[in-house]
Amino acid sequence: MPSYPASASQFLGQTIDSGALRIEAILGAGAFGVVYRAIDIQTGALYAVKRVEKEGNEYYQARERQLHSHVSSHPHVLTFHREIHEGRYAFYVYDLCAGDLHSVIKEAMFFREDELIKRVFIQIIDALEYCHKHGVYHRDLKPENILVSALGGDMDVFVADFGLATTSKMTASACGTPCFMSPESLVAHHHSYSSVQGDVWALGCILAEMIGNVRPWSLATPEDSDYSHYLMDRTVLFEKLPVSHTAYLLLRKIFSTKPELRPSLAAIRTEVLAMDTFFVTESEAGNCGWGDRMEKQKLRKLRARGVVAPPSRHSSDTSSSGSYRFETCSLG
Numbered sequence: 001m002p003s004y005p006a007s008a009s010q011f012l013g014q015t016i017d018s019g020a021l022r023i024e025a026i027l028g029a030g031a032f033g034v035v036y037r038a039i040d041i042q043t044g045a046l047y048a049v050k051r052v053e054k055e056g057n058e059y060y061q062a063r064e065r066q067l068h069s070h071v072s073s074h075p076h077v078l079t080f081h082r083e084i085h086e087g088r089y090a091f092y093v094y095d096l097c098a099g100d101l102h103s104v105i106k107e108a109m110f111f112r113e114d115e116l117i118k119r120v121f122i123q124i125i126d127a128l129e130y131c132h133k134h135g136v137y138h139r140d141l142k143p144e145n146i147l148v149s150a151l152g153g154d155m156d157v158f159v160a161d162f163g164l165a166t167t168s169k170m171t172a173s174a175c176g177t178p179c180f181m182s183p184e185s186l187v188a189h190h191h192s193y194s195s196v197q198g199d200v201w202a203l204g205c206i207l208a209e210m211i212g213n214v215r216p217w218s219l220a221t222p223e224d225s226d227y228s229h230y231l232m233d234r235t236v237l238f239e240k241l242p243v244s245h246t247a248y249l250l251l252r253k254i255f256s257t258k259p260e261l262r263p264s265l266a267a268i269r270t271e272v273l274a275m276d277t278f279f280v281t282e283s284e285a286g287n288c289g290w291g292d293r294m295e296k297q298k299l300r301k302l303r304a305r306g307v308v309a310p311p312s313r314h315s316s317d318t319s320s321s322g323s324y325r326f327e328t329c330s331l332g
């Protein structure tokens with residue numbers, strides 16, 4: 001059950017924008033905002049509305065608004081409509097989506113769905129290429145910040161949450177959500193690092209999660225045992241994820257410790273399009289101990305689609321949804 005700030009429910013049933021929009025339900029919450037479903041009372045159109053506290057956050061909010069509106073016209077960037085000010089809060093009005101990629105991954109919706117992974121991942125790459133071309137670097141890419149139009153196989157995706165986006169090609173601060181941050185951004189007293197390559201690293205984390213429904217590590221630092229195993233032996237990715245050899249090679253390139261060696265978005269796009277499969281074959285899965293885990297994913301997917309009845313008890317969800325984000329030092 002997601003938890004929301006105590007003040008989240010106080011707006012339910014109320015109207016904002018001089019009575020134009022009525023807030024109907026809570027859709028989600030992140031580090032800085034609560035997102036509601038709202039209805040335009042005149043037209044009946046539904047929107048998502050993010051509420052943020054204004055005081056002390058004006059700089060970040062202005063940046064989020066400006067950068068998001070700058071790229072909002074791309075078909076796979078969430079459409080940002082307008083902002084409304086009500087007392088101590090600002091409300092941003094967006095297109096309403098069906099949920100986020102994190103919930104879809106949790107239901108194992110991508111399990112053995114090569115064409116779906118391809119389509120969705122290419123949409124994310126296209127949106128990100130557009131942002132980069134327009135001088136906007138996201139810096140907080142993760143499944144929770146990618147929204148979906150539907151919870152089934154016909155979904156389209158939209159890059160959202162430009163709260164940490166920047167126009168600076170180089171980032172001087174530690175910035176993002178820890179398990180999606182690149183190793184160079186996590187080094188103490190680091191020099192500035194490439195904002196583009198930080199986004200590319202996070203893309204690799206998203207692809208890994210789409211394939212395996214797990215995060216390969218919590219933090220890309222040698223102190224993290226999963227990441228330090230990866231540093232010692234890249235092939236541990238085969239143990240963590242049910243990846244095919246070609247998907248492994250792509251992830252390995254993206255997870256290069258040298259940012260300048262990571263592939264460009266165009267190169268990733270080409271490799272993804274050419275990928276025969278992202279998954280180990282059934283027989284390889286049996287040989288390398290993936291059999292049981294693959295069965296679980298299969299069952300989870302069937303349950304999500306209503307083909308198999310859900311378990312009577314709450315099934316355990318190992319994926320962490322409680323990620324947080326931070327931004328320190330100078331802003332750029």
Ligand SMILES: Nc1ncnc2c1ncn2[C@@H]1O[C@H](COP(=O)(O)OP(=O)(O)O)[C@@H](O)[C@H]1O
Pocket residue numbers: 027028029030031032033034035048050078094095096097098099100144145147160161163
């Ligand atoms: N347009 C939308 N339609 C449906 N759900 C949304 C929408 N925007 C955000 N959400 C939900 O709210 C969550 C938090 O929104 P986000 O913009 O990421 O806020 P924060 O800046 O606080 O992280 C998202 O992870 C998603 O689950």
Ligand SMILES: [Mg+2]
Pocket residue numbers: 030031144145161
């Ligand atoms: Mg967010």
